[in-house]
Amino acid sequence: MPKETFNQLPPDKKERILKAAAGIFAERGFAGTDVAQIAARAGVAKGSLYNYFESKEDFYLHVCRDGIERSRAAVYQEILPDWDIFRQIEHIFRRGVSFVLSHPEYIRLYLNVSSAGMERFADNLTLEVEKHTADYLKGLLREGISRGTVRRDIDVNLAAFLINSLYVVFVVSLISRHFQIRMKEYLGIEGALNEHTIEGSLRAVLEMIHDVLRPMRVAGQNKMPRRIDLTQSSQGTQRKDK
Amino acid sequence: MPKETFNQLPPDKKERILKAAAGIFAERGFAGTDVAQIAARAGVAKGSLYNYFESKEDFYLHVCRDGIERSRAAVYQEILPDWDIFRQIEHIFRRGVSFVLSHPEYIRLYLNVSSAGMERFADNLTLEVEKHTADYLKGLLREGISRGTVRRDIDVNLAAFLINSLYVVFVVSLISRHFQIRMKEYLGIEGALNEHTIEGSLRAVLEMIHDVLRPMRVAGQNKMPRRIDLTQSSQGTQRKDK
Amino acid sequence: MPKETFNQLPPDKKERILKAAAGIFAERGFAGTDVAQIAARAGVAKGSLYNYFESKEDFYLHVCRDGIERSRAAVYQEILPDWDIFRQIEHIFRRGVSFVLSHPEYIRLYLNVSSAGMERFADNLTLEVEKHTADYLKGLLREGISRGTVRRDIDVNLAAFLINSLYVVFVVSLISRHFQIRMKEYLGIEGALNEHTIEGSLRAVLEMIHDVLRPMRVAGQNKMPRRIDLTQSSQGTQRKDK
Amino acid sequence: MPKETFNQLPPDKKERILKAAAGIFAERGFAGTDVAQIAARAGVAKGSLYNYFESKEDFYLHVCRDGIERSRAAVYQEILPDWDIFRQIEHIFRRGVSFVLSHPEYIRLYLNVSSAGMERFADNLTLEVEKHTADYLKGLLREGISRGTVRRDIDVNLAAFLINSLYVVFVVSLISRHFQIRMKEYLGIEGALNEHTIEGSLRAVLEMIHDVLRPMRVAGQNKMPRRIDLTQSSQGTQRKDK
DNA sequence: GATGAATGAGTGTTCATTCAT
DNA sequence: TATGAATGAACACTCATTCAT
Numbered sequence A, B, C, D: 001m002p003k004e005t006f007n008q009l010p011p012d013k014k015e016r017i018l019k020a021a022a023g024i025f026a027e028r029g030f031a032g033t034d035v036a037q038i039a040a041r042a043g044v045a046k047g048s049l050y051n052y053f054e055s056k057e058d059f060y061l062h063v064c065r066d067g068i069e070r071s072r073a074a075v076y077q078e079i080l081p082d083w084d085i086f087r088q089i090e091h092i093f094r095r096g097v098s099f100v101l102s103h104p105e106y107i108r109l110y111l112n113v114s115s116a117g118m119e120r121f122a123d124n125l126t127l128e129v130e131k132h133t134a135d136y137l138k139g140l141l142r143e144g145i146s147r148g149t150v151r152r153d154i155d156v157n158l159a160a161f162l163i164n165s166l167y168v169v170f171v172v173s174l175i176s177r178h179f180q181i182r183m184k185e186y187l188g189i190e191g192a193l194n195e196h197t198i199e200g201s202l203r204a205v206l207e208m209i210h211d212v213l214r215p216m217r218v219a220g221q222n223k224m225p226r227r228i229d230l231t232q233s234s235q236g237t238q239r240k241d242k
Numbered sequence E: 001g002a003t004g005a006a007t008g009a010g011t012g013t014t015c016a017t018t019c020a021t
Numbered sequence F: 001t002a003t004g005a006a007t008g009a010a011c012a013c014t015c016a017t018t019c020a021t
Helices: A010-031 A035-042 A048-050 A057-076 A085-102 A106-110 A119-147 A154-176 A176-189 A195-213 A236-240 B011-032 B035-042 B046-052 B056-076 B085-102 B105-111 B119-147 B156-175 B177-187 B197-211 B236-240 C009-030 C035-042 C046-052 C057-075 C086-102 C104-112 C117-146 C156-175 C177-187 C196-212 C236-240 D009-030 D033-042 D046-052 D055-076 D085-102 D104-112 D117-147 D155-177 D177-187 D193-213 D236-240
Strands: none
Touching: A010 A035, A010 A057, A010 B011, A035 A048, A035 A057, A057 A085, A057 A119, A085 A106, A085 A119, A085 A195, A085 B046, A106 A154, A119 A154, A119 B177, A154 A176, A154 A195, A154 B156, A154 B177, A154 B197, A154 C156, A176 A195, A176 B119, A176 B156, A195 B156, A195 B197, A236 B197, B011 B035, B011 B056, B035 B046, B035 B056, B056 B085, B056 B105, B056 B119, B056 C086, B056 D236, B085 B105, B085 B119, B085 B156, B085 B197, B105 B156, B119 B156, B156 B177, B156 B197, B177 B197, C009 C035, C009 C057, C009 C104, C009 D009, C035 C046, C057 C086, C057 C117, C086 C104, C086 C117, C086 C156, C086 C196, C104 C156, C117 C156, C117 D177, C156 C177, C156 C196, C156 D155, C156 D177, C156 D193, C177 C196, C177 D117, C177 D155, C196 D155, C196 D193, C236 D085, D009 D033, D009 D055, D009 D104, D009 D236, D033 D046, D033 D085, D055 D085, D055 D104, D085 D104, D085 D117, D085 D155, D085 D193, D117 D155, D155 D177, D155 D193
């Protein structure tokens, strides 16, 4: 809930402030951020920020909410409703990865909210993020069941939870030092992450989801290669099921 | 790397200090913790802590390392080497859940290391935690493959990564406000988490792992119930595959 | 010395601003007052106040001067020049009490000027308030002496000082938390001040002044009751000496 | 309620801090004082003051309480219980004046508590100061009545209130710019206050109290000169009534 | 003239670290 | 070695004043 003053600002100034804040809050965390640093990076006076927001906390909340909206817009746009669940999920995962790589600050803000001392932010923000995704995934699953593309006997809630869990771990591994080190250790990656490694593990995750959701799994019918071919184009997967 | 003086302390004093520190660091995060509060809770002088550790950062590192050891001891003990991979994984998950519920502070410390501004801790700690688990899981998988209990065509690294990812999300949902709200939203839980809900989702996660690892998946052979029966004993799953 | 613009304002706007300022300055003191609060209460923009006054200090001075005038008008009006000194003093005291009860903000402003850090205001304002009263009282006393209603051997300056001192303590006890607690403690009053207690102590003060000023004090001639009868009408005193 | 730390300080350091604080709080008022200024004058670090006191407010309260004790000790010591009320009152007034002249900061603190925005301090402090004096004066008056040195028909509470009111105005006129300007205007004093003028008005006040309290007031028996002789020694008055 | 956003110096308070005892 | 007082840099937030519109 920023003050009115903030909404009356010229859009480019709002943007400058939000960018600066998202960047610094994401880099240093809420407690580690000095409001003056944001002001400096945004090119405004520290006092001005207090004309826009009630407090550092209010500011942080707004920056997070703004990040949630941006993420959502980036991830869910361009989905066509007639796509089947697998194509939609893949789209969401790919868009998510892409958005996270170009705007890592927002997912950092998301992850920060899960750490100690941030409970009051979780109380305000978590449902705003999670409810939308949860409902969306559950909708997809139910539709998939009725269309016959998803196993009948699946527990929709649990399946949605597991799919999103994989998503969360995956994108978080792209931006958190801790989760990135972890992922590299697991996958035996040395040096920086690159498109290939990301693509490879992304496809493995999607395949895992496939395995779990597909209704018929007769021996020999599993057409997705188990050993991921990292050289394959990123377009490959979604065509597989056609 | 605590100073020598710390190791020369009477064990109960060391324990008091480590408990107090783990509790407070976990509750408030590194930045949010006042060293004086730890000293007060531990019943020692603030100055004494600086006789034991070089700095707050050094202190935090040691508390985390200690937590890693405790977690490991709790989770990996009592595993018999002749158990198959599924039984071992279930054991690890159950022990993990149990340890986290009784000592939430250590997993909180783990999660905190993933947030912004904690990169220097991740650089020091993450491999220490993850390498062990990664190696262990990969070993299990390789053994499972050679024994024929795990599909041949699986990518060991990716599989280990995914299994551990599910573990991480699961235990983190037990202790982080954010992840707990999220899990409840997905699973439609109202009120506090209880044994039943935890058991139910735990079994779903284990089943998902089964689905992905099992070599043969002929229609009709899937014996695990899809719709989890929460009234079933927690011992049920591991016997299923015998 | 407000700027010209202030005087050109519509009277009701001036009034709104002066009322708001007197109220807030009186409640919170000069240092404790945020100019924005006054602007908000007056319904004008903060910047406008700086069109009307040079500075917060200038504003405060003007508000005080305005208060002085209002007080004076309220207290000294309706006095008939042929009244004797006792009747005039009683009139002044009663009017003062009455004005203070209905407009406590002005006497608060007066009292505030006596506290630490307000010396520059005292330098500007004190004489403006005090000289008038001092001259008036001294005039009354001299006239009383020449008329024979006041003792010849009295020191006019000292007598005026003492009379006004009693007045000041009295009215200040009606509006300052400190002085009110003090008065209640002395007079054994519990709960809020009310008309009776105020009337009682007012009459005691007036009587004290009588005692000191009266020329003849022969044993047995003192007709005013020592123990104040609170049920007596407030008109009683001034007729006593006729 | 300072913290224990403060009481464990070496006495000279406590004294330095209390002196610095009393001086600066008295000069600039509570709101106008920067804690850092006190620290600088006392020669300690700003942070240290927060080892001694919970907050600026707590600090201020303690400084005031300390001032109350000092004032009381200075004013009430050396009174012999067999002195009659007039001698005791004179002693108190003279000691008070003397203490105020040598330690104006304490009475400034007292006066500040009466101004706007200081109500919370008044709630804590006023009774602590006033109750003692009120009880003492009332005791004197009752004893005077029973001894026959004070008029039977006087209202003890009111008389105590008026005596103390004169005292308050008098001492406050010695230290507050506002009240000093006022006193000079009334008494026609130009330049700085000096012993003579103070002595003169002090004796007038004492005489006024005499007039009001004495049981017999036969014309011609009033031996105190009405026109105060400012050249008289300050010891004169109390001998007059013997 | 009226407005209210912009500014940045100023202030109460915290806390990691040091060090005298 | 244990203690806890001392330190001062750091930081959230305020507010008198300015000034562009």
